[in-house]
Amino acid sequence: MIALSLAEIAEAVSGTLNTHGADTPETVVSGVVDTDSRAMEPGAIFVAKPGEVTDGHLFVGRAVEAGAVLAIVERIVDEPVTQIVVPDVVLAIADLAREVVARVRARGALKIVGVTGSNGKTTTKNMLATILGPEGETVAPKGSYNNAVGAPLTMLRLTDHTRFLVCELGADAPGQIGRLAALVTPDVGVVLMVGLAHAGGFGGIEVTVREKSELIRAVRPGGVAVLNADDHRVAGMAAIADERGLSVRWFGEADSADVRSGALEVTAQGTRTTLTVDGVEIPLHLKVLGGHHVKNAMAAVTAAAALGIDPEVAVRRLESMQLAERWRMQVLTESPIRIINDAYNASPDAVAAALRTLAQITGPDERMVAVLGAMSELGEQAVEEHQKIGLLAVRLRIPRIVVVGSEARALYLAAIAEGSWNDEAVFFEDADAAFEYLTGELRPGDSVLVKSSNAAGLRFLGDRLGESFS
Structure with a gap:
């Protein structure tokens, strides 16, 4: 995390600061922020999140032993560490993430991409990280850190030198994508597809459509919506982009798409195809197993192009990927x-x-x-x-x-x-x-x-x- 004083953190999360030892409100911290005491290191910030199985407050001492210098808690814990008490630690880390993103963005170099969809989010964000990484410091989620806790924790990994932030935005309940996207107001919003994932919990496919479209509503003015031309539910989100004055870039198999693919040759060694990007043909050999990942690759190339990355460069970088993510093909x-x-x-x-x-x-x-x-x-x-x-x-x-x-x-x-x-x-x-x-x-x-x-x-x-x- 970027360097902030204890007072600045307490203000950002609307919490009560209780200092310990030599700490004062002006004491500056800049370590990792996590809800897992095992992830602590010297200078870290531990978030004591209550859970269904256990309670993070029970692990504050272990976090301090591992090097944590600050705990964000919902109640004071009898441990030798400075603590900031808040009503809800999950909302607190979201508030802190919003503050950190705003400060880094104000320095001028940060560009943010938000990715959502019923399938393919994790693969696509990894593809984007592969493309963007050589351009400068890039922060992307670990695994599927895409929910109310994981997404803000990813945002809190920003440093003063971060050039790109890739946010994977999932939903455990209606309204979550909109809330998470509002923390970062992306420059580019990518919607991959709308399927039946979570439809039971949301109450039907149309509710899922509205949930995914919240990412496009959150894209900052002058930004870009990257949409799947082959999914009519996603294509309908172009109307929202138009209302908000966003540019729209399309990927898919449709002839009208800005980035589209040709015939696929799928083998155990990967998939070969030809991408056509604004009329230019670019051969692609994707080693990630499964022809369906070509659609994710098209989305990543389209989003990268919106950030100024040459499509041929993006494709060459994608070809270096061996695996989408653990437990994914x-x-x-x-x-x-x-x-x-x-x-x-x-x-x-x-x-x-x-x-x-x-x-x-x-x-x-x-x-x-x-x-x-x-x-x-x-x-x-x-x-x-x-x-x-x-x-x-x-x-x-x-x-x-x-x-x-x-x-x-x-x-x-x-x-x-x-x-x-x-x-x-x-x-x-x-x-x-x-x-x-x-x-x-x-x-x-x-x-x-x-x-x-x-x-x-x-x-x-x-x-x-x-x-x-x-």
Whole structure:
């Protein structure tokens, strides 16, 4: 974090300062800010966030032992450290992030990109970080730091020398994207697509559309909206951009898109295509597995161009990427069995894309195995969407469909009904049972996809399989 006095921090978060030892209101701190006591280092600021399982206030002492010099708390803790007491620590770190971003932006060099969408946010922000990093100090989220806590913590990593901030903006509840985007007022807002992810929690797809569009409403005057020309719900956000006087740049397969792709050649070594950027053709070999990531690459190139990065330079930098993120189409082993762990997020669109990738990269002498778990937060559409995935898996002629967890049982039943029999589709209540089955069933030449939502926990099953067959 940039250097701020204790008094400035207390004012930013509307908190009460309680100094300790030699500290005074003028004492300056500039260390990392985190809610995890294990992430502390000398000079750090610990945020004591209450949680569902435990309470950060219990770890203030541990944070101090690791080097924390300030704790932001909701109640005074009997530990030898300066504390700022606030009513709500989550709101406090948002307020502090707003102040830090405003101060760094006022110095003139900082440019901010906000990225949202039902799928592809994490991959796209990593692609943008890869493109922008060589241009100057770039701050982007760790993993999927995109919620009410993670996004502000990312913003608080800014320094006086940061040139680019890439914000991944997700939503645990309606209104969150607007609140997070308002902390930074991005120069460029990227909306990837609108799908069924979170639709159950939000109350329907139209509420999701409104939520994603809040990013465009938050883009600063004179900024740029980067929109998916192939998604009619995203394309409709151009009206909001026009109302606000923003420029609109399009990516997609439509002929009208500013950045579009040609035919895709998808293999286990990546995807080859040609991007056309404002009429100029640029070959692209994307090593990140899955043809669906080309759309994310187009979004990243479009956003980078809005920041003045030459598209050919952007493409060359993207070609250096080997992995989107851990647990996202992550190839754990190639031989004798290929294990692909993609079990961190799973909307219906993402699962369908992953299954199609499995079919595309599996050779004629190899066998496809899909290990599938539940897709979360689909509400009343959960059964229907799981059934659709079961049908798709059978229609893609996947000979081994391994379904794990009761919440995904509709997927298994749909596969059976569609014509998957003779143990082609099997069901297990838990990952341990599935692991025992798979270790005896898998054979050399198999291509195995492990796919589920984060809550289903199959990413750990994928890791176990990777360790077993490495």
